Amino acid sequence: MKDEIIVKVNQVNKIYGMNHVVKDLNLSVKQGEFLTLLGSSGCGKTTTLRMIAGFEEATSGSILVEGEPVENKEPFERNVNTVFQSYALFPHMTIFDNIAYGLKVKKFKKSEIKEKVSQMLSLVQLEGFEKRYPRQLSGGQKQRVAIARALINNPKVLLLDEPLGALDLKLRKQMQLELKELQSRLGITFLYVTHDQEEALTMSDRIGIMHDGILEQLATPREIYEKPATRFIATFIGETNIFDGRIETVEGDFAKVLLENGSVIGKGEGFVKDELISVSIRPEKLKYSMEPVEGFELNGYVKSYIYVGSVIKAIIVLPNGYEIKLERLASELLPEIGSRVFPYWEVADSVLIHSFDQTFYRAVEDIQYG
Amino acid sequence: MTKSKHSLRANTIPAITTVGPITLWLLFLVAIPLVYVLVMSFCSIDEFYNVSYHFTLDNYKRLFDTNYLQIYAQSLFIAFFTTVICILLGYPFAYFIARAVSKRKAILYMLVIVPFWTNSLIRIYGWRSFLGTNGWLNTILMKLNLINTPVEFLYNRGTILLGMVYCLFPFMVIPLYTAIEKLDQNLIEASNDLGARGIYTFSHVILPLTISGVFAGSIMVFIPCLGFFFVSDILGGGNSDVIGNLIERQFQSGNNWPLGAALSIILILMTLLLVRIYQKLGGDMESLGV
Amino acid sequence: MRRKHKVQRILKMVFCCCIYLFLFLPIIVIVVNSFNATTKKPYLSWKGFTLSWYMKLFQNEELLSSFGMTLSIAVLSTILAVIIGSIAAVGMYKYKFKGKALIDGLLYIPVVIPEIVLGISLLTIFSKAGIPRGLLTLVLAHATFSIPFVVFNVRARLSGYDNSIEEASMDLGANRIHTFLHITLPVLAPGIGGGALMAFTLSIDDVIISYFTNGQVKTFPLKVMDSIKSGVAPDVNAFSTLILIGTTLLVVLTQSGIFRKNNKERG
Numbered sequence: 049m050k051d052e053i054i055v056k057v058n059q060v061n062k063i064y065g066m067n068h069v070v071k072d073l074n075l076s077v078k079q080g081e082f083l084t085l086l087g088s089s090g091c092g093k094t095t096t097l098r099m100i101a102g103f104e105e106a107t108s109g110s111i112l113v114e115g116e117p118v119e120n121k122e123p124f125e126r127n128v129n130t131v132f133q134s135y136a137l138f139p140h141m142t143i144f145d146n147i148a149y150g151l152k153v154k155k156f157k158k159s160e161i162k163e164k165v166s167q168m169l170s171l172v173q174l175e176g177f178e179k180r181y182p183r184q185l186s187g188g189q190k191q192r193v194a195i196a197r198a199l200i201n202n203p204k205v206l207l208l209d210e211p212l213g214a215l216d217l218k219l220r221k222q223m224q225l226e227l228k229e230l231q232s233r234l235g236i237t238f239l240y241v242t243h244d245q246e247e248a249l250t251m252s253d254r255i256g257i258m259h260d261g262i263l264e265q266l267a268t269p270r271e272i273y274e275k276p277a278t279r280f281i282a283t284f285i286g287e288t289n290i291f292d293g294r295i296e297t298v299e300g301d302f303a304k305v306l307l308e309n310g311s312v313i314g315k316g317e318g319f320v321k322d323e324l325i326s327v328s329i330r331p332e333k334l335k336y337s338m339e340p341v342e343g344f345e346l347n348g349y350v351k352s353y354i355y356v357g358s359v360i361k362a363i364i365v366l367p368n369g370y371e372i373k374l375e376r377l378a379s380e381l382l383p384e385i386g387s388r389v390f391p392y393w394e395v396a397d398s399v400l401i402h403s404f405d406q407t408f409y410r411a412v413e414d415i416q417y418g
Numbered sequence: 419m420t421k422s423k424h425s426l427r428a429n430t431i432p433a434i435t436t437v438g439p440i441t442l443w444l445l446f447l448v449a450i451p452l453v454y455v456l457v458m459s460f461c462s463i464d465e466f467y468n469v470s471y472h473f474t475l476d477n478y479k480r481l482f483d484t485n486y487l488q489i490y491a492q493s494l495f496i497a498f499f500t501t502v503i504c505i506l507l508g509y510p511f512a513y514f515i516a517r518a519v520s521k522r523k524a525i526l527y528m529l530v531i532v533p534f535w536t537n538s539l540i541r542i543y544g545w546r547s548f549l550g551t552n553g554w555l556n557t558i559l560m561k562l563n564l565i566n567t568p569v570e571f572l573y574n575r576g577t578i579l580l581g582m583v584y585c586l587f588p589f590m591v592i593p594l595y596t597a598i599e600k601l602d603q604n605l606i607e608a609s610n611d612l613g614a615r616g617i618y619t620f621s622h623v624i625l626p627l628t629i630s631g632v633f634a635g636s637i638m639v640f641i642p643c644l645g646f647f648f649v650s651d652i653l654g655g656g657n658s659d660v661i662g663n664l665i666e667r668q669f670q671s672g673n674n675w676p677l678g679a680a681l682s683i684i685l686i687l688m689t690l691l692l693v694r695i696y697q698k699l700g701g702d703m704e705s706l707g708v
Numbered sequence: 709m710r711r712k713h714k715v716q717r718i719l720k721m722v723f724c725c726c727i728y729l730f731l732f733l734p735i736i737v738i739v740v741n742s743f744n745a746t747t748k749k750p751y752l753s754w755k756g757f758t759l760s761w762y763m764k765l766f767q768n769e770e771l772l773s774s775f776g777m778t779l780s781i782a783v784l785s786t787i788l789a790v791i792i793g794s795i796a797a798v799g800m801y802k803y804k805f806k807g808k809a810l811i812d813g814l815l816y817i818p819v820v821i822p823e824i825v826l827g828i829s830l831l832t833i834f835s836k837a838g839i840p841r842g843l844l845t846l847v848l849a850h851a852t853f854s855i856p857f858v859v860f861n862v863r864a865r866l867s868g869y870d871n872s873i874e875e876a877s878m879d880l881g882a883n884r885i886h887t888f889l890h891i892t893l894p895v896l897a898p899g900i901g902g903g904a905l906m907a908f909t910l911s912i913d914d915v916i917i918s919y920f921t922n923g924q925v926k927t928f929p930l931k932v933m934d935s936i937k938s939g940v941a942p943d944v945n946a947f948s949t950l951i952l953i954g955t956t957l958l959v960v961l962t963q964s965g966i967f968r969k970n971n972k973e974r975g
Contacts, residue, residue, distance in 0.1 A: 101875075101879060102878075102879075103875050103878075103879075122878065122883070123875065123878040123879050124878045124879070124880075124881045124882055124883050128879075129879055129880065130875070130876065130879045132872045132875070132876055133872075134870050134872050136870060136872035136873045136875065136876040137873070137876075138873055138876075138877075138891060138895075139873075139895060140894045140895055140897075149877070149880050149882075150880035150881050153880060153881045153882045153886065154881055197876075197880065198879075198880075201880060201881065429803060432799065432802075432803065432884065433799055433803035433805050435795075435799075436795045436796060436798055436799025436800075436802075436803070437796055437799040437800060437803070437805065437811065439792045439795070439796065440792050440793070440795075440796035440811065440855065440859070441807075441811055443792060443851075443852070443855065444811060444814040444815065444855075445814075446833075447830065447833075447848060447849075447852045448814050448817050448818060448826075448852065449814055450833060451829035451830055451832065451833040452817070452825075452829050454829065454832055454833050454836060455825075455828065455829045455832060458832060507727060510723065511723070511724060511727050514720050514723070514724055515724070526724075528959070529728060529731075530731065532952075532956065533731045533732060533734075533735055534909070534913065535909075535951065535952055535955040535956070536735055536738065536948050536951065536952050537913055537915075537928065537929050537932060537948060538913060538915065538929075539915055539929055539932045539933055539936065540734075540738060540932055540940065540944065540945070540948050541734040541735065541738070542734070543734075543932075543936055543940050544733070544734025544735065544736075544737040544738045545733075545734050545737075547734075547737050547741060548733060548734065548737050552753055554737065584730070584731075584734075587730075587731070637820065641820060641821075641822055642822055642823065644822055645822030645823060645824040645825065645916070646916075647824065647916075648915055648916070648933065651936075652936060662822065662824045665824055665825075665828060666824065666919075669828050669831060669920065675832065678828060679828070679832070682824075682825045682828055682829070685821075685822050685824070685825050686821065686825060689820055689821050689822065689825075693816075693820055703816055704860070706816065706819055706820060
């Protein structure tokens, strides 16, 4: 993968009336990567995509494609193409005409169009569908036509707006793999928008998590899962246990954290004494002992077990009533319900998160400026 | 904040080019003419029957002439009964064709429309030929020895009602048909399943769900009825006028435009009132369109 | 139980037949009278069968030219109404602007107001503006009552319309005009066609509004109106019969052809 930046979003804001939908967004998409913007509905991810495509105009900031600013370019003047959530296939045209549309607009020669369309059809495995109409296709087939129609123009970046959202679960899983395979084969940059975290984790080279208009973290799937930058991300991606507390002492990468139920040890950089923080520990990384463990002052009792196929989840209640989850293989022998246990973790498995993160400052700002 | 070039190209210019022409059209050929009618209704006429722009309330005073009052009453009477007859005949009829097998349904529906491809005047004249003293009906009745001398069926309120119902019947049937066709058959089955009898199902399920069609149809029948002067011209022989006849006379033979304008204002006010009631009853303007 | 159902069904059928008889009775009278050999006004008593009216009708130049006039007015006003109404429907659907509610309100006026009021208001404004009444005023008047129906028809089609297909077109490199001509227009075509058909039908059959805006020009319905006092001549009946046969054939043909294609697209 080359590190050339193909799309650069610079300090972009989007405001609709009273709604600040995208806030100070900075984003660099590298040549050939599969970058996903992930977030729940209304987080600004689709708006970001539409600004890059040219359907929406940024209120402030700039967007560069291959180093060239595109603010004053119409959608049809930009060398990016979009795959729409609703597919947006032209209902009155055959599959052939749908795919050929971009080339016909650019006045390509008929023979060339024919050749390229048939290449595209074989790429998306729809040979022989030329003469059909969109209404005669299944959801998955329409999806492939939409992709072929965009790819035939050889875009610098392919923008995909929840392209699998309308498909059923099984088909969606299959298409995820196909899309990823297609992307790495063609080497075209994909900027993908979804609200499905599993989809993002499966396909992406990098994931940008958006929350409330802000890009909270941009990193590889693994990094996001293992080192969530914010409390929101820690709870949004996968399951986790969150402990809110205050730093008592810092020793190198380790910090002693005072919680309501006693002190624990966590790992993280750049923290200072007395700072308010959260500790995140994944259920599968949480451990327990029948006796107290050095450095950890937590204790609780086992409230219940939930069997989820191959794994079993235990709910442990701490003295103040806070419930934490622990996950083990079902084959493991676990203490009886009601027994007292002492939760702890390998310090390296825990993640310390600033409480006063951007979300907090933003909340303060909102209060100040109404 | 100034508008950017992008929003100008993406929004302002297309909005003006698409909506501009219709705005001008509606302004110059609907709004201004109606305002001008209002203005004219306060004007007087000179000795040559030309409109002169001297403010007067005379036209409105003349609206309360007893002869006119009688005609308004007659006109409302005709419009009311035309609407009632159209509902009573149209509802079951629309119900039967909307509930017919889908293959047959399209044909039955088309058969309601087909008569309208023949000019309405000629069809009304057809009725006159049928009902006249030497028309078909009299001939048949005399052949059957039911009557000895021809009966005059024409030139009374009954024939005007017949002509109005005839002209406006489809305008009742079409909205009713649309409303009834949308009705979910499962609801009727559910009601029957819950033990409701036919009449109860009709009054508690079918009618409430299709009443919008009745309202829309009533508007489409009642209002035009007030203005259809040619029906009473042809079938009424000049003794069963509607408001439309009064207006027509002022703009043609009577040549008193300001008075005609004042009479038109009555029709406009009635229309506004009825549309207002229609909307209050929950009627959708859109269903008056098609 | 069964028997009750059967009785009900028979009653239903009898009722519907009566209604259809009511709707078609005057048309039967017209068709029969078109074969009536009588030459004495008002052409009512039956004097035997003849086809002569169908021959004579082609020598009645006044009648033919009035029908020609009706057709030209219908074509011109329909074209005007379709162009203005369709682009307005698209614009009103897609863009937000001030005064939209006002335009919407004005659109309903020609639909609900009694035709006579629209007719006399146009008459007064044409005379005030010094526009001589004739072909021009007739076309303007007919387009005025047709425009709303075109807008409503196109709007109905737009309600199921996916806006993103236009974005997709622009995304693929087509500018706004190309997008409108190649995407928006063809997709809306059935709605536009429906509106056009309605506008054409309304125009051809219009009596009241033409009556006030015609000047010296005689359309076919106005010609009929003139002749009513002296009795409608059998050649007019013959002509009406021909029109009826023509339109019925046209509709049967389009229903079996175009309509089927349309259904396929939707299904």
